[in-house]
Amino acid sequence: MSSKTYTGACLCSKVKYRIDLPPDQPVPKIILCHCISCKRYTGSAYSSNIxxxxxxxxxxxxxxKLFMDDTDAGPKLRRQFCGDCGSPLTSEPNQNPDIIVIKSGTLDDRDLFTEVGAEIYCSRKDKFLDNVNGAHPRMEKGSS
Ligand SMILES: [Zn+2]
Ligand SMILES: [Zn+2]
Incomplete structure (x- = not known):
């Protein structure tokens, strides 16, 4: 029985990873987190994760590299990132040591992940996100 495999990498590609899930497992849904730590960790309005x-x-x-994030919710949260380019890669919720959170922007084939499972810490959601749908699309240059 072969497993379902996803791969990913940091911006500079020095750190690469593979995720092996059982073949019968559905494609993980995206979890958006609006908490303050995720904003700072990712440098973005929210983190998107599987x-x-x-x-x-x-x-x-x-x-x-490992950063021990000092949260107010008990034990420190482990966050792994690339020490060379700074890409955030994982975080590990301290309530459940059996799971790991992967920053979905580092996945190679992001088109596979089409469903949002949940949005959390919505009380911290940046106000401008409500205006995203009304923004005028701009042409992208260079980046893919
Ligand atoms: Zn890197
Ligand atoms: Zn968060």
Whole structure:
């Protein structure tokens, strides 16, 4: 029985990872987090994530750095990122050591992930997000 495999990497590609899920497992849904720590960690308005079992994640190249995030909710939260380019890669909720959160922007094939499962910490949601649908699309240059 072959597993369902997803791969990802940081911006500079020194750190790469693979996620192996059982073949019968549905494609993970995206979880958006609006908490203050995620804004600072990602440098963005919110973090977008998938949640997988710890055992499913393997780093296949490079070694991420570890930041112990001091939250007010008990034990510190582990956050792994690339020490060279700074891309955030994971966070590990301290209530559940069996799962790991992967920043979905680092996944190679993001087109596979089409469904949003939940939005959390919505009370912290940046106000401008309500205006996103009304924004005029601009031509993108260079980046893919
Ligand atoms: Zn990197
Ligand atoms: Zn968060």
């Amino acid at each position: 949640i997988v079992p710890q055992s499913a994640l393997t780093f296949t190249s490079g070694e991420p």
